[in-house]
Amino acid sequence: MVALKKDLMLSLAENAVNQSLKKGASEAEAYVYEGQATNIGIELGQISKTNRIIDRGLGIRLVANKAVGFAYTNVIDDTSEVDNIIVRALSAARASKPDPDWKSLPGRKAYASPEKTFDDKIVELGSEELVNVASTMLDAAGQVDKRVFPVEGGVGGAYISNAVANSNGVSGFDKGTIVECSIATLAREGNSVTPVCFEFNASRSYEVDPVWVGKEAANLAVSALKTKSVETKSTTLILTQFALQDLFAYTLINAVKADSVQRNQSPFKGKINEKVASENLTVYDDGLLSGGLHTSPFDGEGVPHQKTAVIEKGILRSFLYDSYSAKKEGKESTGNAERAGYLSTPSIEPTNFHVLPGNKKSDEMLNEVDDGLIIYYLQGAHSSNPVSGEFSVVASPAWKIRKGEITHCSRGVMLAGNIFELLKNVSLIGDNERQIGQLISPWIQVENVRVIGK
Amino acid sequence: MEDLLAKINNVAIQKFGAQYAEARAQKMFKTMLTVKEERVEAAKQGIESGVALRVLVDGAWGFASVGSLDGEILERAVSDACRMAKTASSHLKTPIKLAKANVITDRVELKPKKNPADIQMEEKIKTALTVSKASLGFDERVKSCTTDYLDLTGTNYFVNSEGTSIAEDTLYVWARTTASALNEGVFTFSREEIGSTAGYEIFDEQTPEDLGEKVAERAIKQLSAKSLRGGTFPVVLGPNVVGVFVHEAFGHLAEADLALSGDVLASNLGKKVGSDLVTFYDDGTIEGAFGAFKYDDEGVQTQKTLLIKDGVVAGLMHNRETAQKFNAEPTGNARAEDFRVEPIIRMRCTYMEPRDHSFEELVEKVKQGYYFKSFRGGQANLDGTFQVGIQEGYEINNGEVGAPVRDASISGNTLETLHKVDAVGKDFLLDPGRCGKGQTAFVSDGGPHISVKEVIVGGSA
Numbered sequence: 001m002v003a004l005k006k007d008l009m010l011s012l013a014e015n016a017v018n019q020s021l022k023k024g025a026s027e028a029e030a031y032v033y034e035g036q037a038t039n040i041g042i043e044l045g046q047i048s049k050t051n052r053i054i055d056r057g058l059g060i061r062l063v064a065n066k067a068v069g070f071a072y073t074n075v076i077d078d079t080s081e082v083d084n085i086i087v088r089a090l091s092a093a094r095a096s097k098p099d100p101d102w103k104s105l106p107g108r109k110a111y112a113s114p115e116k117t118f119d120d121k122i123v124e125l126g127s128e129e130l131v132n133v134a135s136t137m138l139d140a141a142g143q144v145d146k147r148v149f150p151v152e153g154g155v156g157g158a159y160i161s162n163a164v165a166n167s168n169g170v171s172g173f174d175k176g177t178i179v180e181c182s183i184a185t186l187a188r189e190g191n192s193v194t195p196v197c198f199e200f201n202a203s204r205s206y207e208v209d210p211v212w213v214g215k216e217a218a219n220l221a222v223s224a225l226k227t228k229s230v231e232t233k234s235t236t237l238i239l240t241q242f243a244l245q246d247l248f249a250y251t252l253i254n255a256v257k258a259d260s261v262q263r264n265q266s267p268f269k270g271k272i273n274e275k276v277a278s279e280n281l282t283v284y285d286d287g288l289l290s291g292g293l294h295t296s297p298f299d300g301e302g303v304p305h306q307k308t309a310v311i312e313k314g315i316l317r318s319f320l321y322d323s324y325s326a327k328k329e330g331k332e333s334t335g336n337a338e339r340a341g342y343l344s345t346p347s348i349e350p351t352n353f354h355v356l357p358g359n360k361k362s363d364e365m366l367n368e369v370d371d372g373l374i375i376y377y378l379q380g381a382h383s384s385n386p387v388s389g390e391f392s393v394v395a396s397p398a399w400k401i402r403k404g405e406i407t408h409c410s411r412g413v414m415l416a417g418n419i420f421e422l423l424k425n426v427s428l429i430g431d432n433e434r435q436i437g438q439l440i441s442p443w444i445q446v447e448n449v450r451v452i453g454k
Numbered sequence: 455m456e457d458l459l460a461k462i463n464n465v466a467i468q469k470f471g472a473q474y475a476e477a478r479a480q481k482m483f484k485t486m487l488t489v490k491e492e493r494v495e496a497a498k499q500g501i502e503s504g505v506a507l508r509v510l511v512d513g514a515w516g517f518a519s520v521g522s523l524d525g526e527i528l529e530r531a532v533s534d535a536c537r538m539a540k541t542a543s544s545h546l547k548t549p550i551k552l553a554k555a556n557v558i559t560d561r562v563e564l565k566p567k568k569n570p571a572d573i574q575m576e577e578k579i580k581t582a583l584t585v586s587k588a589s590l591g592f593d594e595r596v597k598s599c600t601t602d603y604l605d606l607t608g609t610n611y612f613v614n615s616e617g618t619s620i621a622e623d624t625l626y627v628w629a630r631t632t633a634s635a636l637n638e639g640v641f642t643f644s645r646e647e648i649g650s651t652a653g654y655e656i657f658d659e660q661t662p663e664d665l666g667e668k669v670a671e672r673a674i675k676q677l678s679a680k681s682l683r684g685g686t687f688p689v690v691l692g693p694n695v696v697g698v699f700v701h702e703a704f705g706h707l708a709e710a711d712l713a714l715s716g717d718v719l720a721s722n723l724g725k726k727v728g729s730d731l732v733t734f735y736d737d738g739t740i741e742g743a744f745g746a747f748k749y750d751d752e753g754v755q756t757q758k759t760l761l762i763k764d765g766v767v768a769g770l771m772h773n774r775e776t777a778q779k780f781n782a783e784p785t786g787n788a789r790a791e792d793f794r795v796e797p798i799i800r801m802r803c804t805y806m807e808p809r810d811h812s813f814e815e816l817v818e819k820v821k822q823g824y825y826f827k828s829f830r831g832g833q834a835n836l837d838g839t840f841q842v843g844i845q846e847g848y849e850i851n852n853g854e855v856g857a858p859v860r861d862a863s864i865s866g867n868t869l870e871t872l873h874k875v876d877a878v879g880k881d882f883l884l885d886p887g888r889c890g891k892g893q894t895a896f897v898s899d900g901g902p903h904i905s906v907k908e909v910i911v912g913g914s915a
Contacts, residue, residue: 383843
């Protein structure tokens with residue numbers, strides 16, 4: 001299906017705003033979304049699934065009597081359906097109660113043009129090409145070792161565009177692309193089954209290395225076959241990006257959202273310009289980062305994306321704001337009102353949460369550990385306490401480091417601690433950054449984490 | 455609607471030589487609310503409709519989803535799906551085949567006592583605000599309360615090329631409330647969730663006041679809780695934790711697609727993997743339960759599926775594809791979150807069967823261990839390692855429940871742990887939940903209180 005043009009998306013959004021005002025809204029915002037994705041799926045060791053998903057929709061957020069109402073539809077080519085949801089959004093607002101803290105929707109500002117977020121080659125990807133990439137990845141994994149089994153995976157390309165307009169003159173359109181290839185493997189020998197070992201590439205430009213992805217996942221699975229237990233004690237950990245992304249997503253990231261801070265749900269409240277982490281830790285939220293997976297010119301309410309210093313050399317500098325939470329403090333939004341498509345209202349989320357790299361090479365980091373563990377994947381990070389930052393998770397698995405060498409794998413090792421303590425115990429930062437989800441980070445070494453062995 | 459879907463299936467069969475084609479159409483209405491403290495962040499309503507088309511061509515799956523009921527658009531989409539499946543089939547080693555399924559013609563109409571679609575938005579907002587007020591009013595140390603509400607009503611249509619044609623009404627009502635408390639620098643967090651496929655009357659059974667007080671009470675109790683010492687301990691698990699253990703630790707391994715991936719259960723079918731006290735079911739037939747329905751998204755009737763009987767693996771959860779591979783019957787576990795995605799094997803209401811012990815009898819045997827009453831999150835791995843986070847737990851000293859402990863989790867190997875179940879209670883509770891496996895599924899998990907000789911407990915002290 002041909003993608004909707006910029007002018008059409010913008011006029012859909014602008015018309016919905018105008019109609020909302022005509023029908024009695026005091027302010028209105030419309031968000032139009034289109035996603036077209038093609039995926040090739042690997043299941044049970046073979047390429048056996050394909051899908052093509054086209055999703056379009058329109059969400060309207062409007063204000064009546066200082067109360068907010070929202071409605072959406074995925075039928076956007078029918079003006080009566082759009083009128084229908086405007087009425088629904090209005091009735092939702094009128095049924096609601098006024099919010100004394102509501103000031104206004106954001107106003108118009110100029111947008112930057114971030115680089116490397118769109119690639120025609122991804123739009124033009126056919127299923128033949130995707131099948132070839134999947135097949136290459138599968139073969140690469142299979143060639144590593146006979147004991148490796150590719151459980152699932154896939155290769156996919158997507159085109160995503162959105163337009164946002166509001167009654168304060170905001171009007172923005174953006175289109176982007178993303179390509180991903182991923183594989184989950186396990187290794188089996190006799191009755192021994194390893195945990196799932198996963199690798200992937202994701203990029204805004206058509207740059208994937210399916211051979212690397214397949215080999216990496218398979219090598220990890222093989223290295224997890226032979227296991228020994230580890231002892232219960234406090235020890236040094238090297239956390240790779242998979243583990244950091246999982247852990248931060250359910251702890252640290254909550255603590256830097258202005259909404260959490262204002263509602264007394266963040267231990268960082270009142271700590272701006274105070275030391276909250278080791279001096280070697282600097283974190284930016286950067287919605288304009290070239291080629292970032294979450295890079296675009298503006299956020300879900302049409303506020304320009306920006307680069308925000310969150311933690312600089314261990315000092316807490318700023319929280320992440322949408323326009324509501326910013327106006328509550330008389331501040332400017334940091335452009336962190338993000339949307340999950342057209343189905344809901346924007347909420348505060350990081351864009352590209354960027355932990356700045358240090359200058360230690362990954363092999364140097366390993367070499368310098370006398371006794372510790374390196375952690376790839378975590379199990380149960382989502383069960384962390386999102387307010388206090390306490391976590392109690394399983395490393396699935398952990399690899400033991402002894403005198404600078406990885407000696408063996410250990411399964412079922414538990415790690416317990418508090419993220420805010422952990423941030424103060426960061427001893428080394430690698431130079432090997434990569435992006436996983438919202439997080440861009442290198443490996444991070446932390447000291448004195450409680451490990452519970454068998 | 456059914457005629458249109460049958461016509462699209464015919465295009466796949468006749469024009470592209472598909473062996474099998476199915477079309478699912480959905481029309482859905484949603485109401486969503488988020489209340490933060492006493493502020494209604496936004497009252498939301500949504501309309502969605504669309505079609506999912508799935509075809510089997512030369513042994514490979516093709517799938518297309520569009521948010522449209524237009525015949526021409528659907529015809530193009532099904533053609534795309536067929537062509538893509540053909541491309542993928544070039545690399546197939548084992549062509550996909552489907553187990554036989556009954557040909558069904560049915561119209562399933564729901565007659566809820568209180569249909570959420572008929573309840574005014576004002577009433578729903580009042581319900582959510584009442585939860586928040588009850589929570590904040592419970593104790594001044596409760597600092598925040600977030601209440602999310604969702605209802606979903608509509609009709610799902612399913613037509614396949616074998617002649618099955620089903621229209622089934624769907625209804626979900628769900629609410630989650632979380633509270634945080636703060637005292638002298640100590641933060642706590644607590645969650646409660648309710649859900650039903652019966653109707654809005656769930657709020658008559660579990661009032662918003664009770665829900666608010668319950669979530670607040672836990673947040674306050676946790677303020678005085680201590681971090682616990684990690685290690686291996688005997689534990690008593692509450693029905694809420696047993697439910698998530700059954701779901702995470704065993705249920706996922708018993709999903710036939712994961713068993714085929716070579717999970718630890720694959721080599722244990724028909725074998726004894728747990729103590730005689732262990733009997734688990736996955737049941738889609740419990741009326742009104744979150745996760746119950748009549749037909750799955752492959753048009754197969756739901757059932758009560760026995761997973762383990764007295765410690766012996768009795769069955770797996772199947773879709774038509776895995777049932778064919780195991781020479782078994784499909785069990786009605788193929789579920790799709792909505793028309794945007796393909797059906798995959800999902801749980802419904804997964805639980806452990808109760809036995810004969812009282813709570814006191816379970817606790818009194820434990821010299822030094824823990825009572826874990828309520829969970830926060832859980833996750834399984836195919837090697838059989840499970841993890842369940844705990845939001846409410848207590849020490850057990852010399853057979854008595856003692857001081858609260860905070861933010862622990864339990865872990866172990868599922869098959870080893872099932873052998874260590876040494877007593878099972880006579881009580882029973884089923885709690886609603888949401889399960890993530892790429893897509894979200896509404897499920898219930900439950901069971902009685904049980905005692906387990908040892909699990910690994912993760913604590914930072």
